[in-house]
Amino acid sequence: MARPRQFDEARVIESLMNVFWEKGYEATSMRDLVAASGLLKGSLYGAFGDKHTMYVAALKHYDRTRIQAGIDILNGEGSARQKIARLFDNVIESTKRGLFAGGCLLCNASLEMAATDPEVKAEVKTTIRRLKVAIMEALSPRIANEDQAAALAAFIVSAYFGSRVLAKGGAPAAMIGDTRDHCLQLVP
Amino acid sequence: MARPRQFDEARVIESLMNVFWEKGYEATSMRDLVAASGLLKGSLYGAFGDKHTMYVAALKHYDRTRIQAGIDILNGEGSARQKIARLFDNVIESTKRGLFAGGCLLCNASLEMAATDPEVKAEVKTTIRRLKVAIMEALSPRIANEDQAAALAAFIVSAYFGSRVLAKGGAPAAMIGDTRDHCLQLVP
DNA sequence: TGAATTATTGACCAAATGGTCATAAACTAG
DNA sequence: CTAGTTTATGACCATTTGGTCAATAATTCA
Numbered sequence: 001m002a003r004p005r006q007f008d009e010a011r012v013i014e015s016l017m018n019v020f021w022e023k024g025y026e027a028t029s030m031r032d033l034v035a036a037s038g039l040l041k042g043s044l045y046g047a048f049g050d051k052h053t054m055y056v057a058a059l060k061h062y063d064r065t066r067i068q069a070g071i072d073i074l075n076g077e078g079s080a081r082q083k084i085a086r087l088f089d090n091v092i093e094s095t096k097r098g099l100f101a102g103g104c105l106l107c108n109a110s111l112e113m114a115a116t117d118p119e120v121k122a123e124v125k126t127t128i129r130r131l132k133v134a135i136m137e138a139l140s141p142r143i144a145n146e147d148q149a150a151a152l153a154a155f156i157v158s159a160y161f162g163s164r165v166l167a168k169g170g171a172p173a174a175m176i177g178d179t180r181d182h183c184l185q186l187v188p
Numbered sequence: 189m190a191r192p193r194q195f196d197e198a199r200v201i202e203s204l205m206n207v208f209w210e211k212g213y214e215a216t217s218m219r220d221l222v223a224a225s226g227l228l229k230g231s232l233y234g235a236f237g238d239k240h241t242m243y244v245a246a247l248k249h250y251d252r253t254r255i256q257a258g259i260d261i262l263n264g265e266g267s268a269r270q271k272i273a274r275l276f277d278n279v280i281e282s283t284k285r286g287l288f289a290g291g292c293l294l295c296n297a298s299l300e301m302a303a304t305d306p307e308v309k310a311e312v313k314t315t316i317r318r319l320k321v322a323i324m325e326a327l328s329p330r331i332a333n334e335d336q337a338a339a340l341a342a343f344i345v346s347a348y349f350g351s352r353v354l355a356k357g358g359a360p361a362a363m364i365g366d367t368r369d370h371c372l373q374l375v376p
Numbered sequence: 377t378g379a380a381t382t383a384t385t386g387a388c389c390a391a392a393t394g395g396t397c398a399t400a401a402a403c404t405a406g
Numbered sequence: 407c408t409a410g411t412t413t414a415t416g417a418c419c420a421t422t423t424g425g426t427c428a429a430t431a432a433t434t435c436a
Contacts (some may be wrong), residue, residue, distance in 0.1 A: 003402040006320035024300055026214030030394055041395080045412095051394065078436055102302035110357035111299045112212055117291035125358040132363070154354075155370040159343070162350030169298035171311040175320070176343035178429030182343040182374060190382035191432040195379090218424055227387060229425080239424065 002018045009047065012037045017058035018047075021102040024112050025055050050152065056119055062105045063127045074134040083138050087093045088180035104164045132157050142188045152186060159183050171176055191222045197235065200225045204236075205246035209290040212300050214241050244307055250293045251315045262322040269375045271326050275348055276368035283355045283364065292352045320345050340374060346370050 017035045019028050030051060034041050048054045070090075074083050094100065101107070106127055113120040116140040136146075137151040160183075163176045203224045207216050209300060222229050236242045258278075264272050282288065290296070292313055299307040322342035324334075331337040349372075352363045 002404070005413070021302075024214065026212065029392075040297065042416070043414060045395070067332075103299065103303065106357075107353050108299050108346075110353050111296050112215075114356045114358060115291065120356045126285065128354065128357055128359050151366035154359075154366040155347070158350030158354055158363070158367040159347050160350065161353040162241040162346030164346065165295050165298050165349040166316065168348055169294075169316055170302060170303045170309045171316050175346070176254065177236075178339035179346040182340065185369060186374075190434070217422075230386075231384060233425070261384070
C-alpha cells in the first residue's frame with residue numbers, strides 16, 4: 001500500500017558489486033555507485049544503508065553468484081583433478097583476456113578490508129570455509145582420511161588465492177600454470 | 189651551499205611505508221602521512237613529490253628491506269626445506285601475535301593498485317621475480333633441472349601469497365600450517 | 377658580511393567526499 | 407476520491423581530500 005520500487009534490486013546490486021570488484025572499497029566513490037546503478041543518490045541510500053552496507057551486500061552477492069559458480073563446478077561432474085584444474089584455468093583465461101581487472105573480489109576484500117573491518121572479515125572467513133569444504137568434498141572420493149583431505153583443500157585454496165595475487169601483479173601466465181600443475185600433482 | 193634537511197630521509201620513508209603498509213593507498217590520507225612522519229605537509233611534498241610518488245617509494249623501500257630480509261634467509265644457511273619453512277612461519281607467527289595488521293605490502297599493492305597503476309605493477313612484477321629467483325636458487329642444490337626448479341619456485345610464491353590472503357581473511361592458522369606443510373612436501 | 381640557495385612553515389585552496397532532507401510523485405486500501 | 411504510506415528527486419551540507427605557495431629561516435660560498 002505504497003509506492004513500489006522503480007528498479008530491480010538484484011540488477012542494482014550487481015552493478016554496485018561490479019564497481020567495488022573493479023576498484024575496491026576506498027577507491028569507489030558514491031558518484032561511481034550512482035553512475036553505475038543508474039539510481040540517484042537518495043534512492044541508493046534509501047534502499048541500502050550507506051556505502052559500507054552496500055559493500056557488504058556486494059560481497060554477499062559475490063558469494064552467492066561467483067563463488068557459488070566455483071562451488072557448482074566442484075560439486076559437478078568430472079574427476080577431482082579436472083574440477084580443480086578448471087578453477088585455475090578461469091584465472092589463467094581471465095588474465096590472458098585482460099579485459100576485466102577486478103580479479104577475485106573475495107581476495108580483494110580480504111587484503112583491503114578484513115584486517116580493519118570485522119563485518120567484512122566475518123564474511124570473508126565464512127566464504128573461505130565454504131570454498132574449502134567444497135574442495136574437500138570434491139577430494140573425498142580419492143582421499144579417505146578426512147584430515148588429509150582438509151589439509152590438501154586448505155592448501156589448494158591458498159594456491160588459488162596466491163595465483164590471484166600473481167595475476168594482478170603482472171606475473172607471467174606461466175607462473176599461474178606452474179601453480180596449477182603442482183596443485184594437480186598433489187591431487188590423487 | 190644551502191639549508192640542509194632537518195630530518196633523516198630514511199626514517200621518514202620508513203614511517204610513510206608503515207602507514208601505507210597498514211592502511212593501503214586509498215585509505216591513507218596526507219594527514220596520516222604528516223602525522224606519522226612528523227614533518228609538515230610542505231616538507232613532505234618538497235622532499236618526495238606527491239602521495240603517489242611516496243607510495244612507490246614506500247614500495248621500493250619494502251623491497252629493499254622486508255623482501256630482502258626474506259631473500260637473505262633464502263640465500264643463507266640451512267636446507268631448502270628449512271628456509272622455505274621459515275618464510276611461512278613468519279606468516280603464521282605474525283598472524284598469531286596479531287599486533288600488526290598490514291600483512292605483506294607486496295600482496296596488498298598487487299591487489300589494490302597493480303591492475304590500474306602501471307608504475308606499481310612494474311614494481312610488483314620485478315619484486316615477484318626477485319623472490320622467485322631467490323627461491324629457485326635455494327632449490328637448485330636439490331633440483332638439477334632448471335625448468336623444474338622454476339616451476340616449483342613459482343608455485344611456492346603462489347602458496348606464500350595465498351597464505352597472506354588467508355591470514356588477513358581470518359582463516360584459522362591451521363590452514364596456513366597445512367599450506368606450508370604441503371609446500372615442504374614438494375621440496376626434495 | 378652578504379648574496380645565493382635550499383628547507384621549513386602553516387595558512388590557504390578548489391574539488392571531492394559521504395551523507396541528509398524537504399518536497400514531489402506514485403501507489404494502495406478503504 | 408481520499409487518506410496514508412512509501413519512493414524518487416536533486417539541491418544542499420559540513421568535512422576531508424590532495425595539493426600549493428608566499429614568507430621566513432638556515433645554511434654555504436665568496
